[in-house]
Amino acid sequence: MPSGEADFLVIGSGIAGLFAAYKAKEYGSVLVVTKDRAEDSNTGEAQGGIAAAIDDEDSPYLHLEDTLESGAGLCDPRAVEILVTEGPARVMELVDMGARFDRKGSEWALGQEGAHRKRRILHAGDTTGGEIARTLLRECRRDSRITLREGCFLVDLLREPRTGRCLGALVMDSLSGEFSVCRGRVVIVATGGAGQLYRNTTNPAVATGDGMAAAYRAGAALVDLEFVQFHPTALALPGVPRFLISEAVRGEGAYLRNVRGERFMPGYHEMAELAPRDVVSRAIVTEMRKTGADHVYLDFSHLDPEKVRRRFPNIWHTCCQYGLDPGEGRIPVAPAAHYIMGGIATGRNGETSIPGLYACGEVSCSGVHGANRLASNSLLEGLVFGARAVEHARRFIEKNPGEPKMPDLAIGERTPDWSVPWEEVTGRVRSLMWEKVGIIRTGEGIAAALAELEELRRQYPERPASRRGVEGENLMTLAWLTARAALMRKESRGGHFRDDFPLRDDRCWLRHIVFQR
Structure with missing residues (x-):
């Protein structure tokens, strides 16, 4: 079979995989394989932004407190501490690469989202993930130490029979269906989540849980799968994809109203529209059941429409595309599956229960999200733990020199x-x-x-x-x-x-x- 080989095999081209590849190039050759186009990931769809305590009135400690509160008792406090303390430096690396986040004059234009007590969300309009993905892809594509193979679908992870070490992956060409083997002295899985588990989802079609399932078949531990985050506000129109309407719209002052025109969130939580996502999603479902409707409204009619259009140009354009007039200030919304808090169980350096196998990003469960992810922490997690996975993997390679034996493959048994x-x-x-x-x-x-x-x-x-x-x-x-x-x-x-x-x-x-x- 045709094959690919590198010191670091990275599977996935979202923020976690690309940042890991960017870091790993300093220590050896890197092969990135990705399911369809490199641009097709949840990162590219992310609207709201990336959370980091960089404002003078904020601190990593406050960010930690908000994250632990949202996590409902199941966060790993040390992992959260790593996230919030290392996060600002990782975000500034993106800025140094050329990522352009919005500013107000010389200051960062920071947004606020649910369960955050401070404005700490850096954003690039309402296409923050797209800006980050473009920046990372540009850097990875221009470096000869990184090879990118698109249209390369993960089928299974491969282990050395005697030691159990992960040696690579069986992959399939997405167009021809041909199998091949990609080898790595270490393997970093960054394939994203499993939002396609649900009929209504904000996730792209590629989010079918491939990395989680392959890791489970290989013998890795999965944890916290019952914790699924449903985004409260996805566009709710018949026959239209569940396009995400960013939580940042509520952060800028929009209200939620039922079809009777009643604002309801103050009756469910003291933070009203900025309550944790699970609270808001259940409140919306309750209101829909009360009124017999399949949606509620996101109401920003009291806000300056020109300001809303400038801040959220992609949302504004998409609503127009589907025949809505966002200038009226009301968008029909309903919850949709958005993020899997659980995944491949990892330590604080992305290491899994299988030697030589690492995981980072949504495919992993690093302990930072607990039972409910704090808004805009996921992009930050991809940066922080993608970088930490590379550092640990580098040391693993140093401690395990030589070429391990690749197992025999029984492709014909499929x-x-x-x-x-x-x-x-x-x-x-x-x-x-x-x-x-x-x-x-x-x-x-x-x-x-x-x-x-x-x-x-x-x-x-x-x-x-x-x-x-x-x-x-x-x-x-x-x-x-x-x-x-x-x-x-x-x-x-x-x-x-x-x-x-x-x-x-x-x-x-x-x-x-x-x-x-």
Whole structure:
């Protein structure tokens, strides 16, 4: 089979993968493989910004407090301390590379989002992720020490039989379907999340949980999968993708109103529209049920429309594209799946339970998000822990010199699956998760979803040979694990809410749920 080889094999081209590649080039050759185009990632879709305590009236300690509060008792305090103290320097590295964040004169134009007590969100209009992705891609593409292979889909991670060390990955050409092997002295997985688990999602089509599922099959530990963050405000129009309407719009003063025109968030939380995302999402669902509507309104009619248009040009343009007049100041919105707090369990340097395998970004669970991610911390996490993963991996290579033995591969054992209706299968999985393992859950509903997911897993082939089949297998696996975790956790905490166990239970459930084959 054709192959690729490097000291550092990085899988994924979002902020975590690209920043890791940028750092790793100082220590050896780097091969970055990515599923479709390098631009296709959640990073490129990120609107609101990146959080960092850089203002004179702010501090890393306040940022830490806000993060721990949002995490509902399940954050790793030391990991959060690393995030908030190392974060400002990492953000300034982006600035030094040429990333252009908005300014007011000589000062940074800082935004504020839910559960942040201070303005600490650096942004580039409402396309912050796109600006960061362009900057990192430019730097990585211009450096001869970094090789970028696009259209290269992760199928499985490969381990040395005797030591269990991760040696590389089996990948598939996204167009031809041909298999190949990419080798690395260390492997850094940065494939992003699994937002496509849900029928309504703000995530791009590539977010099918490939890295999480491949790591699980390889024997790595996954943790906290029951904690799924639903963004409160995605565009809610029939037949239209769930385009994200940034939380920063509420940070600039927009209100949420039900279809009767009533502002409702002050009745749910003292921070009103800037309450944590799980609180706002459940409040919106409750209001929709009360009124029989499938949406509420994001109301900024009391704000200067020209100022809103300048601050959020992409949102304004998208609303116009779908026939809305944003000048009227009301946008129909509803929650949608947005971010997976759980993932591959890592230490504070991105190391996993498999030697030589690292993970960073949304695919990982570093301990910084706990049960509910604080807004705009995810881009920061990708920078901080992408860099830390490289430093730890460099030391791992130094301690483990030589060429490990690549295992024999049985590609022919993969099951031909071209006749399987994978679109129908994944559609059913996504509907089950939305309806029964979504924003408001019940034990009865989760159990029903779990039973059907187990039947689907029995009915369809393992080790499929097509890209759609591998994606389908990945989604079925992660849906099954997520439902199991949600059924086990008999309490409500952060992004996990059980209607039959509506209270937080620190006595019994101040702990993590881990799955490992």
